[in-house]
Amino acid sequence: MEQSFDVVVAGGGLAGVCAAIAAARGGAKTCLVHERPVLGGVASSEMRVTVHGAAHNHAFARETGIISEMLSEERRRNHEDINENGWTNSVFDQVLYDWCQREPNLTLHLNTTVLAVRMEGGGQAEVEPHTERGYYLREACAPSRRIEALVARTLSAEVELVLEAPLFVDCTGDAVVADRAGCEWRMGSESRDEHDEPHASVTASTATMGSSIHIRAKDVGRDAPFTAPPWAVRHDDASYFYDQGRVPSDPRGGYWWIEIGVPWHTIFDNETIRHELTRHALGVWDWMKNRDPLTMERCRTYALDFVGQVPGKRESRRVRGRHWIVESDLQERRSFPDAVAHGGWGVDLHTPGGLLAATSEPAAAENYREDSRYAGKTYLKPYGIPLRALMARDVDNLFLAGRCISTTRAALGSVRVMGTTAVMGQAVGTAAAMLRRRGMTLPDLADDAAAGGPATGELQQRLVRDGVHLPDVRNTDPGDLARTASVTASSTQPSVGLSPQDHAPFEGLIGVPPRDRFDLDVTLGQHVWCSGRLDRVELCLDNDLAEPVQVPVRLVRVEGIWDNRKGGSEVLAEAALTAGPGASRWVAWDVDQQIAPGWLRIETVEPAPGVAWRAARGVLPGHFGVRHLSATHWRDVHGSFAFRLSPEQAAFEPAEVLSGTARPQASPSTWRSDPGRGLPQWLELTWPQEQRVGRVELTFPGTLLKDVHGTPPFYVEPQTARDYVVEADGVEVLRVTGNTSWRRSHELDRPVDARALRVLVLATNGDPAASLVEVRCYAL
Template sequence: MKTLKEHYEVAVIGGGLAGFCAAVAAARHGAQTCLIQDRPVFGGNSSSEIRVTPHGAACFHAYARETGIISELLIEERARNHELIMENGWTNSVWDMVMYDMAVKTPNLTFHVNTPVSRVEMDGKRRIRTVTGLVANAETELVVSADTFIDCTGDGIVAHLAGCQWRMGSEGRDEFNEPHAPLEASKDTMGNSIHFKAKNMGYPVPFEAPEWAVKYDHPDFFYKQGRPPYDIRGGYWWLEIGIPWDTIHDAEDIRHELTRHTLGVWDWIKNKDPETRELAANYALDWIGQVPGKRESRRIMGEYFMTEHDVMGRRVFEDEVAFGGWFLDLHTPGGLLAPTSEPDSAAGYQGDYNVKSYCGPYGIPLSICLSKDVDNLMMAGRNVSVTHAALGTVRVMGTTALMGQAVGTAAALALAEKLPVKEYARDHSAALKQVLLRDGCYLPNGRNEDPDDLAREARVSASSEAELYGMGPDFRNAGTVLLKGWGDTKPKKLDLDKKETQWNRLDAARGQWIAVGGGAIRKLSVCLLNISDTVQKVGARVVPVENLWDYRCDTGFILASTELSVPPGGPHWIEWNEDIEGLMPGYVRLDLDANPAIDWVRAGGVEPGHVSAWDMGNGQMRSQFHAHSFKIEPAQRCYGPENVLSGVTRPRESVHLWRSDPRQPLSQWLELDWSREVEIREIELTFPGHLLTEYHNYPPFYRDPQCARDYSILADDGDGFREILQVKGNYQRQRKHVLNTPVQLSKLRVVIHATNGDPSAAIYEIRCYS
C-alpha cells in the first residue's frame, strides 16, 4: 500500500454540485484547494451515474434561476450537449465532462476522484488535522491536511468522524411548532432513488421482467397514489425507497430493492397499463441506474439551526449568502412501500398542501454551513444545519450549489485575511456578500455596493433604449420566443392541448406584472376570449407591488379599478381608459378577477421582466413564466441605461435591464462617463438570458438569444474612442475581462455588434475596477 500525503489551504470532501462549486470558488479566490470525490465523476446526484437533473428556485419563481458557478456550468452544458433534458434519467457524459473541464482549467485546484474518505484525525477536540481516503484501484492511501475542511459528502461523513453533533429523521411538532413537522419526532427520512431511461427503437420491442422483479398489477398504485407514469421515457422521482432501511448503512439493500421495483414498473408500463402499453411498444430499456441518489441522511448541527419558519417567513439574515425557492418537498417515508407518494403529487398538485408548501425566494445564512463543534469545518449540501422540514426545500441541487460557492468563497477570503473562518463569517459578512455578488451570485436582499467598483461613480448613456408598449398573442420577438418544456416532447396518447388552454382560463384570478418608468398610465388593454354566448363581466384593477415575487393577492392599495365588459367570441382587445398619476419607477400588477367563461390570452413571446401569476388560494398568487396579452399607453420607459448601475442583475423591484430599441439595427452601445481620468484594469459585464425559467426548459445546443454574442469595449482618453477589447462567439451570462495593462480613460463604451438572436442589445450590469 502506497501512502500519499498532501497539504492544502482548503480541502473539500464530496464532489457533488455543492462540493464542486465550493472547491472552484475557493481556488478562484486564491486558496490552494483539494477536491476529494468518492466517485469517478463529479456532479453527485446530477452526474451520469445517478442522473437527477438539477432543480432550484426557478421551477416555482420566474427569473429566480441560480447564477454564479452553477450557471456557468449549466449554460455551458446546454451549449455543448446534443441531448434533450428530461426530468431524470437522461443526463449523459457531456455534463460530466463540462464539470471535469472546469476542474482541470481552474488554477489552484487539485482533485482526487475514486477516493472515499473513511478516517479523520483531530488536532485536539475542535480542529481537524487530516482526512484519509483510499484511492480505488490504485492501492494508495491519501492523507490530506488542510487549514479549512468543507464537508459536502451529503451523509456528513467527515463531520460524523470528527465527532460533530448531527440529527437524522424528523423533528416533532412540539420542538419548533413547524406546520410540516409530524406530531411526534421519528427516525424516518426521505428515501433513495434510482432512475431509468427508455429509448424509441422505431419498431416493436418485447420486454420480459426477470422472475425476481416486483410484480405490479393494479392501476391505483400509480394513478390514485401519486405515481403517474407521465412519460414512458423515464424521469420518475417516485422510484424511491427509504424506511424500513437506513439510507446510509443499508444503501446497497435499497439499491437492490429499487432495481427489483424499477423492472416491475417498466413491466407495468410496457406490458400491462392500458394507458401506456401502446405508446411503449417501440421502447426498450436503455439504462437503469445502480448508484442510489440520496435525499436525506445526517444533518450537521451548525452555528444556526434553520427551520421552516425562516423559509416561509422569508427571514432576512445578516449573513445571507444564498437563496432557495423550491417548495417544502417532503416525500412520504417509505416511498414505493408507502400507501401514497410525496403528498403534493398524491393530491394532484392541488389543495392545501400545494398552497402551504409554496415558498420563496428566501435567503440562506452562512451560519447553517458552519459546524458548531469543530472550528475549521464547514458544510454545504443536504447535510447543513436545518430541520427535516426545512430540508425539504434547501436540499435541491441548484440551492446546494449556491451554498457551496458561498462556503468556498468564505473559506478562501478568511485565509486571505488570516482569520478563523467563523470570525470572518461573523465580522465580515457584508464584504463576503459583495464578493459573491461580484462573482455572479444573486442575493434576495443584496445589491452591488462595492466601493471599489468605479462604474458606480460614472454617468451612463446609451445609443438607444427600448420602451414597453405591451404585447399580444401575435407578439414575436425573434430572440425571446417562449421556451418549450421537456414535457412538450413526450409521447402523447391524450389531448394535452386542453390543459394548455385551461392554463390561461380565468378559473382563478390572475395578475400580470407591468414595468413602469414613472409618471402615468392613461390606457390599458387586455386581450380576452369569451367562450360563452353572452356578454361577460370581469373585474379589473391595478395594484402596486414591491417586486416580481410579491405574491400577495391584496397588496394593501388599489391604484385603479373597473369592470370590463367582454362580448361573446373573440379574442377581443378590451380597452380601459384610466389616468393613474404619480407612479414611481418599478412594477405594478394588473389583476383580473375569476370568470371561468373568459380566457386571458397568452402573449406570443417574451418581454424581458414581464410575467404573470394566478391566485392559488390562501391570499397568495403563484408565479407563471409566460405573460398575458396587454397594451399600455403611454409606452413606458423602463429599459433605460441607468439600470446597469442599479446593483441588481435580474428583474426584482424593476426590470434592472438596459435594452436597446429593437427597431434600430445593431450595433448599439452603452457608455460610462466619469468626466475625469480614471485607471481601469478589469471590466465585468452581466448580460441577460438563462434566468426566466429553470434549466429543464432549454433545448440542445442552446445559446440564449438575449445574450451578447459579439461585442467590443472602447476607451476614450480625450483623443477619441479606441478599441481595447473584442469578443466574438460569447454565450455566457457573465464575462470578466482583465486587461494586460491598465488603461487611462474618461469614457468607456461597450458596443454590442450581435446577439445570439434578439434584436435588442442588452446589459444587466457593468463593473469597472482599477
C-alpha cells in the same frame, strides 16, 4: 501519499464542485476528493437527477454563479433534452470535469473515499447516536476541536492519501467528515412542537425520505419485448400507480417516485435499498410494457436503456451549525445579515417509505394541482440562507454545504435541491479562500457573520460580483468605478406591452408561452413596470360565450417582482371590463392616473367562466404572469399575458445597468436597445474626470426566467451579445467575437485613463436588441 492544501473539499456533487472551484478561483490551493469516478453526485450520469431550484416556482429566480456557468455550458454542448429525472447523460459529467481541470489551484482525486478524520491532538469520535428525542441524535464528542487531515483511499489505484489543510468543507451529503470529527447531528424528523413547524411530524420520528434510482427507455423503432427476471416485483394493480401518485407519464422514464427508504436506514442499508429499488424499477417497466392498458401500446417499441445502480439520497445526517434553520426562517423570508445563498423550492417532503407507502409525496397524489391547499401551504418565496448554517458548531475549521447543513427536516424539504446546494457550495468555497487571505479563523467569521460585520460584507460583495444572487444585497463595491458614472445609450426599447404575435425575449425557452391562453376559471394577474403616468391598460381576451361578460379587475402596487400577495401592498384602481364575444379582443381600461414609479400588477378579482386571457409569445424582463394559488396568493406561470400600456413606459433605461442587482428585482435592472433600430447599438458610461480602468466586467441577461428544464439542446441565450467592442474615449481597447457566456470579465491589455467607456454590441445570439444587466469597471 501526504499532501497539503489551503482547503480540502470532501464530496464531488454540485455543492462540492462549486465549493472547490470557488476556493481555487479565490487563490486557495484546493483539493476536491470524491468517491465516485464522475463528478456531479446525484446530478451525474450515474444517478441522473436533473437540477431543480428556485426558478421552478419563481420567474427570474434561477441560481447564478458557478452553477449557472456549468448548466449553460452543458445546454450549449448537449444534443439531448432535459425533461425529468433519468435523462442526464455524460455531457454534464464532462462539463463538470472540464470546469475543475481549468482551475490551476485545484487538485482532483476521484474514486477516492474518505475513511477517517485525523483531529488535532489525536483521537477520533466514537460516540453512538441515540433516539431519546425520537430521532437519531449524535451529540458532540468535544466542542471546539479542529481537523488536521482527512485520510482517504483511492480504491482504483491502491493509494492511501493523507490530505492536510487548515480548512475543510463537508459536501459528502451523509456528513461523513462532520460525523468522524465528532460533530452533533440529527437524522429523522423533529416533532411539530419543537420548533412550531407546520410540516414537521406530529411526533418526532427516525423516518426519512427515501432514495431513488431511475430508468430510461429508448424508442428502437420496432417491437421491443421485455421479460422481467423472476426476482423483480410484479405489479398488477392500476390503482397503485394512477390513484397513488405514481403516474408513468412518459415511456422514456424519469420516475422520481421509484423511491424506497423506510424501513431501511438510508446510510447503513444503502446496498439493500439499491437491490430493492432495482426489483421495483424492473417491476414498474414490466407493468408498463406488459400489463398496463394505458401504456402498453405507447411502450411497444421502447427498450430499457438505463437502470441506475447508485441510489440518489434525499436525506440523512444534518449537522448542527452556528445557526439552526427552521421552517419559519423560510416561510417568513427572514432577513439574515449573513445571507450568502438563496433558495425558493417548496417544502418538499416525500412520504417515508416511498413505493412501500400508501401514496407517493402529497403533491403527486394531488395530480400536481397548483391551487390545492397543500400546494399553497408548501409554496415559498425566494429566501436567504445564512453563512452560519454552513459552519459546523463543534469543529472550528469545518464548513458545510449540501443536504447535511444545519437545518431541521422540515426546512430541509426546501434547501435540499441541487440548485440551492450548489450556491451554498460557492458561498463556503469563497468564504474559505477569503479566510486564508485575511488570516481569519472560522469562529472569527462566525462572530462577524452574526453581526453582519465587515468580513461578511466583503464576502457578500465578492459573491455578488461573481454573479451570485443574494436577496436584499446590492452592489456597493467601492472599487467599482461604474457606480459613479452617468449612463447613456444609442436607443432604448419602449415598454408598451406584448401581443400574442409580438416577438419577445425568452420565447426560445421550452414552455414559453406555457399555452396559448389561460382560462379565467381562476383569477390571473400580470406584472408591469410603471415609470410615471399611466392612462390606459388593455387586455387581450377571448370570450367563448355568445353574450358579453363582465371581468372585474384592479391595479395594485407590489413590492418587487416576488410579491405574490393578492391585492399587493395597495390597490390603485378598480374597474369592471366588458369582454365581448369573440377571440383576441383588446379590452381597454382608462386608468388615467399619475403613479409613482414601480412595479404594478393587473389582477382579475374573481373568476369569469367562458373568458380567457391570451398569452404573449415571450416575456419582457420582470413582466410575467401569475395565476391563482390560494385565497391570498399567486404563483408564477413563467410566461406573460398579452397586455398594452399607454403611454409607453421607461422600463429598460440605460441607468438600469447600475441598479445594483443583475436581475429584475426592485426594478427591471435591464437595459434593452430599441429592437426596431437594429444592431449595432451602444451603452456608454461617462465620468466628470478621467478614471484608470484596467478591468471591465459585463453581465448579459441569462436564462433566469425558468430553471434548466426550460432550455432546449444546443441552447445559447439569444440576449447574450455574440460580438462586441469596448471603447475608451472612442478608442477600441477590447474586441470579442463568438461569445456565448452570460458573464464576462475582461482584463485589458493595459489600463487606460478615460472619461468615457462604451460597450458596442455588434451582434447577439439571436435577439434583435442589445441588452445588458450590469457593467462594472475596476482599476485593476
